[in-house]
Amino acid sequence: MSFDYGNSFALWREGAGGAGGAWHDYTHHAFVEGLRDGSLPRESFLHYLKQDYVFLVHFSRAWSLAVVKSETLEELRACAATVNALVNFEMGLHVKTCAAEGITEAELFAAEEFENMAYTRYVIDAGMQGDYLDLMAALAPCVMGYGEIGLRLGREAVPGTPYQDWIDTYAREEFQQVCAEAGAMIDNAVRRRLGDDPAASPRWAVLQQRFTTATELEIGFWSMGLRGPK
Numbered sequence: 001m002s003f004d005y006g007n008s009f010a011l012w013r014e015g016a017g018g019a020g021g022a023w024h025d026y027t028h029h030a031f032v033e034g035l036r037d038g039s040l041p042r043e044s045f046l047h048y049l050k051q052d053y054v055f056l057v058h059f060s061r062a063w064s065l066a067v068v069k070s071e072t073l074e075e076l077r078a079c080a081a082t083v084n085a086l087v088n089f090e091m092g093l094h095v096k097t098c099a100a101e102g103i104t105e106a107e108l109f110a111a112e113e114f115e116n117m118a119y120t121r122y123v124i125d126a127g128m129q130g131d132y133l134d135l136m137a138a139l140a141p142c143v144m145g146y147g148e149i150g151l152r153l154g155r156e157a158v159p160g161t162p163y164q165d166w167i168d169t170y171a172r173e174e175f176q177q178v179c180a181e182a183g184a185m186i187d188n189a190v191r192r193r194l195g196d197d198p199a200a201s202p203r204w205a206v207l208q209q210r211f212t213t214a215t216e217l218e219i220g221f222w223s224m225g226l227r228g229p230k
Helices: 007-014 021-027 030-037 042-069 073-099 105-109 116-129 132-156 164-171 173-194 204-227
Strands: none
Touching: 007 132, 007 173, 007 204, 021 132, 021 204, 030 042, 030 132, 030 164, 030 204, 042 073, 042 105, 042 116, 042 132, 042 204, 073 105, 073 164, 073 173, 116 132, 116 204, 132 164, 132 173, 132 204, 164 173
Protein backbone atom coordinates (compact mmCIF):
# COMPACT_ATOMS: atom_id res chain seq x y z
CA MET A 1 0.00 0.00 0.00
CA SER A 2 1.36 3.41 -0.94
CA PHE A 3 0.09 6.82 0.07
CA ASP A 4 1.66 10.21 0.72
CA TYR A 5 -0.31 12.55 2.94
CA GLY A 6 2.65 14.69 3.94
CA ASN A 7 5.49 14.73 6.45
CA SER A 8 3.52 16.17 9.37
CA PHE A 9 0.90 13.44 9.10
CA ALA A 10 3.62 10.76 8.90
CA LEU A 11 5.23 12.09 12.09
CA TRP A 12 1.91 12.28 13.92
CA ARG A 13 1.01 8.80 12.73
CA GLU A 14 4.20 6.89 13.41
CA GLY A 15 7.05 9.19 14.42
CA ALA A 16 8.74 9.25 17.81
CA GLY A 17 5.91 9.78 20.27
CA GLY A 18 3.37 9.33 17.47
CA ALA A 19 -0.10 7.76 17.66
CA GLY A 20 1.39 4.30 17.01
CA GLY A 21 -0.84 1.53 18.31
CA ALA A 22 -3.88 3.79 18.51
CA TRP A 23 -3.56 4.51 14.79
CA HIS A 24 -3.46 0.79 13.97
CA ASP A 25 -6.47 0.14 16.22
CA TYR A 26 -8.35 2.88 14.38
CA THR A 27 -7.51 1.84 10.82
CA HIS A 28 -7.88 -1.90 11.49
CA HIS A 29 -10.88 -1.77 13.85
CA ALA A 30 -13.34 -4.69 13.76
CA PHE A 31 -15.88 -2.32 12.18
CA VAL A 32 -13.44 -1.61 9.34
CA GLU A 33 -12.68 -5.29 8.87
CA GLY A 34 -16.43 -5.96 8.78
CA LEU A 35 -16.68 -3.53 5.87
CA ARG A 36 -13.81 -5.31 4.15
CA ASP A 37 -15.22 -8.83 4.36
CA GLY A 38 -18.93 -7.94 4.40
CA SER A 39 -19.56 -9.37 7.88
CA LEU A 40 -20.63 -6.06 9.45
CA PRO A 41 -24.35 -6.22 10.36
CA ARG A 42 -26.39 -3.90 8.17
CA GLU A 43 -28.11 -2.44 11.24
CA SER A 44 -24.72 -1.43 12.63
CA PHE A 45 -23.72 0.15 9.33
CA LEU A 46 -26.90 2.20 9.07
CA HIS A 47 -26.58 3.32 12.69
CA TYR A 48 -23.02 4.42 11.92
CA LEU A 49 -24.16 6.29 8.79
CA LYS A 50 -26.77 8.23 10.73
CA GLN A 51 -24.28 9.21 13.41
CA ASP A 52 -21.59 9.96 10.85
CA TYR A 53 -23.94 12.27 8.98
CA VAL A 54 -24.47 14.30 12.16
CA PHE A 55 -20.72 14.18 12.78
CA LEU A 56 -20.02 15.49 9.28
CA VAL A 57 -22.31 18.46 9.89
CA HIS A 58 -20.14 19.48 12.86
CA PHE A 59 -16.94 18.43 11.10
CA SER A 60 -17.82 20.75 8.23
CA ARG A 61 -18.33 23.55 10.73
CA ALA A 62 -14.87 22.83 12.17
CA TRP A 63 -13.30 23.07 8.72
CA SER A 64 -15.22 26.32 8.24
CA LEU A 65 -13.56 27.54 11.44
CA ALA A 66 -10.24 26.66 9.81
CA VAL A 67 -11.12 29.13 7.05
CA VAL A 68 -11.39 31.82 9.74
CA LYS A 69 -8.08 30.72 11.31
CA SER A 70 -6.22 30.69 7.97
CA GLU A 71 -3.24 32.98 7.49
CA THR A 72 -2.60 32.45 3.77
CA LEU A 73 -4.63 32.20 0.58
CA GLU A 74 -3.46 28.60 0.17
CA GLU A 75 -4.83 27.68 3.58
CA LEU A 76 -8.10 29.47 2.94
CA ARG A 77 -8.60 27.76 -0.43
CA ALA A 78 -7.69 24.30 0.90
CA CYS A 79 -10.06 24.55 3.84
CA ALA A 80 -12.89 25.90 1.69
CA ALA A 81 -12.36 23.03 -0.76
CA THR A 82 -12.51 20.52 2.09
CA VAL A 83 -15.80 21.98 3.32
CA ASN A 84 -17.15 21.59 -0.22
CA ALA A 85 -15.95 17.97 -0.42
CA LEU A 86 -17.58 17.13 2.92
CA VAL A 87 -20.91 18.84 2.27
CA ASN A 88 -21.35 18.05 -1.43
CA PHE A 89 -19.47 14.75 -1.78
CA GLU A 90 -19.09 12.69 1.37
CA MET A 91 -22.48 13.55 2.89
CA GLY A 92 -24.05 12.63 -0.45
CA LEU A 93 -22.89 9.03 0.02
CA HIS A 94 -24.77 8.86 3.31
CA VAL A 95 -27.92 10.28 1.74
CA LYS A 96 -27.77 7.84 -1.20
CA THR A 97 -27.11 4.76 0.95
CA CYS A 98 -29.75 5.59 3.54
CA ALA A 99 -32.33 6.50 0.88
CA ALA A 100 -32.03 2.94 -0.43
CA GLU A 101 -32.99 1.80 3.09
CA GLY A 102 -35.97 4.18 3.31
CA ILE A 103 -34.18 6.79 5.48
CA THR A 104 -34.63 10.37 4.24
CA GLU A 105 -32.07 13.19 4.38
CA ALA A 106 -34.39 15.07 6.75
CA GLU A 107 -34.27 12.11 9.13
CA LEU A 108 -30.47 12.07 8.90
CA PHE A 109 -30.17 15.77 9.68
CA ALA A 110 -32.54 15.37 12.64
CA ALA A 111 -30.79 12.28 14.05
CA GLU A 112 -29.92 12.55 17.75
CA GLU A 113 -26.20 12.79 18.43
CA PHE A 114 -24.75 10.10 20.73
CA GLU A 115 -21.14 9.15 21.51
CA ASN A 116 -19.67 11.24 18.70
CA MET A 117 -20.65 14.40 20.60
CA ALA A 118 -17.40 14.24 22.57
CA TYR A 119 -15.43 13.98 19.32
CA THR A 120 -17.05 16.87 17.48
CA ARG A 121 -16.87 19.14 20.50
CA TYR A 122 -13.22 18.23 21.04
CA VAL A 123 -12.32 19.23 17.49
CA ILE A 124 -14.24 22.50 17.59
CA ASP A 125 -12.80 23.31 21.00
CA ALA A 126 -9.28 22.72 19.65
CA GLY A 127 -9.96 25.37 17.04
CA MET A 128 -11.67 27.81 19.36
CA GLN A 129 -9.01 27.67 22.07
CA GLY A 130 -6.00 27.08 19.84
CA ASP A 131 -4.76 28.24 16.47
CA TYR A 132 -4.79 26.85 12.95
CA LEU A 133 -2.27 24.10 13.76
CA ASP A 134 -4.25 22.90 16.77
CA LEU A 135 -7.28 22.57 14.55
CA MET A 136 -5.38 20.76 11.78
CA ALA A 137 -3.89 18.25 14.22
CA ALA A 138 -7.39 17.44 15.53
CA LEU A 139 -8.94 17.27 12.05
CA ALA A 140 -6.26 15.21 10.33
CA PRO A 141 -7.07 11.73 11.74
CA CYS A 142 -10.53 11.70 10.19
CA VAL A 143 -9.48 12.88 6.73
CA MET A 144 -6.25 10.91 6.38
CA GLY A 145 -7.54 7.91 8.31
CA TYR A 146 -10.46 7.42 5.96
CA GLY A 147 -8.11 7.88 3.03
CA GLU A 148 -5.75 5.21 4.34
CA ILE A 149 -8.61 2.84 5.18
CA GLY A 150 -10.24 3.37 1.79
CA LEU A 151 -6.98 2.73 -0.06
CA ARG A 152 -6.30 -0.48 1.84
CA LEU A 153 -9.83 -1.84 1.59
CA GLY A 154 -9.94 -0.93 -2.08
CA ARG A 155 -7.19 -3.52 -2.55
CA GLU A 156 -8.15 -6.06 0.11
CA ALA A 157 -11.96 -6.10 0.16
CA VAL A 158 -13.64 -9.45 -0.34
CA PRO A 159 -15.37 -9.51 -3.75
CA GLY A 160 -19.09 -8.95 -3.33
CA THR A 161 -18.94 -7.15 0.01
CA PRO A 162 -22.15 -5.11 0.33
CA TYR A 163 -20.02 -2.15 1.46
CA GLN A 164 -18.16 -1.71 -1.82
CA ASP A 165 -19.76 1.69 -2.50
CA TRP A 166 -18.52 2.99 0.86
CA ILE A 167 -15.04 1.62 0.19
CA ASP A 168 -14.95 3.07 -3.33
CA THR A 169 -15.83 6.55 -2.02
CA TYR A 170 -12.62 6.72 0.01
CA ALA A 171 -10.42 4.62 -2.28
CA ARG A 172 -11.05 6.56 -5.46
CA GLU A 173 -8.65 9.19 -6.76
CA GLU A 174 -10.86 12.16 -5.87
CA PHE A 175 -10.72 11.49 -2.14
CA GLN A 176 -7.08 10.45 -2.23
CA GLN A 177 -6.33 13.81 -3.86
CA VAL A 178 -8.18 15.60 -1.05
CA CYS A 179 -5.94 13.79 1.46
CA ALA A 180 -2.76 14.58 -0.45
CA GLU A 181 -3.65 18.25 -0.84
CA ALA A 182 -4.66 18.55 2.82
CA GLY A 183 -1.36 16.94 3.83
CA ALA A 184 0.67 19.33 1.68
CA MET A 185 -1.26 22.29 3.06
CA ILE A 186 -0.64 21.13 6.65
CA ASP A 187 3.08 20.73 5.92
CA ASN A 188 3.26 24.28 4.60
CA ALA A 189 1.30 25.60 7.58
CA VAL A 190 3.59 23.78 10.02
CA ARG A 191 6.72 25.03 8.25
CA ARG A 192 5.40 28.58 8.19
CA ARG A 193 4.73 28.61 11.93
CA LEU A 194 7.29 26.18 13.39
CA GLY A 195 10.17 26.15 10.90
CA ASP A 196 11.91 23.30 9.08
CA ASP A 197 12.27 21.07 12.17
CA PRO A 198 8.82 21.22 13.74
CA ALA A 199 9.34 18.18 15.96
CA ALA A 200 11.99 20.19 17.84
CA SER A 201 9.45 22.90 18.67
CA PRO A 202 7.95 23.01 22.19
CA ARG A 203 4.55 23.10 20.50
CA TRP A 204 4.98 19.76 18.76
CA ALA A 205 4.04 17.66 21.79
CA VAL A 206 0.75 19.57 22.11
CA LEU A 207 -0.05 19.03 18.42
CA GLN A 208 0.81 15.34 18.73
CA GLN A 209 -1.57 15.04 21.68
CA ARG A 210 -4.31 16.68 19.64
CA PHE A 211 -3.77 14.15 16.85
CA THR A 212 -3.57 11.14 19.18
CA THR A 213 -6.67 12.14 21.14
CA ALA A 214 -8.67 12.57 17.93
CA THR A 215 -7.43 9.14 16.79
CA GLU A 216 -8.65 7.57 20.04
CA LEU A 217 -12.02 9.26 19.56
CA GLU A 218 -12.18 7.74 16.07
CA ILE A 219 -11.73 4.31 17.66
CA GLY A 220 -14.65 5.08 19.94
CA PHE A 221 -16.72 6.10 16.94
CA TRP A 222 -16.14 2.75 15.23
CA SER A 223 -16.98 0.93 18.46
CA MET A 224 -20.23 2.90 18.75
CA GLY A 225 -21.14 1.86 15.21
CA LEU A 226 -20.29 -1.77 15.87
CA ARG A 227 -22.55 -1.84 18.94
CA GLY A 228 -25.42 -0.56 16.85
CA PRO A 229 -28.44 1.44 18.03
CA LYS A 230 -29.35 1.43 21.70
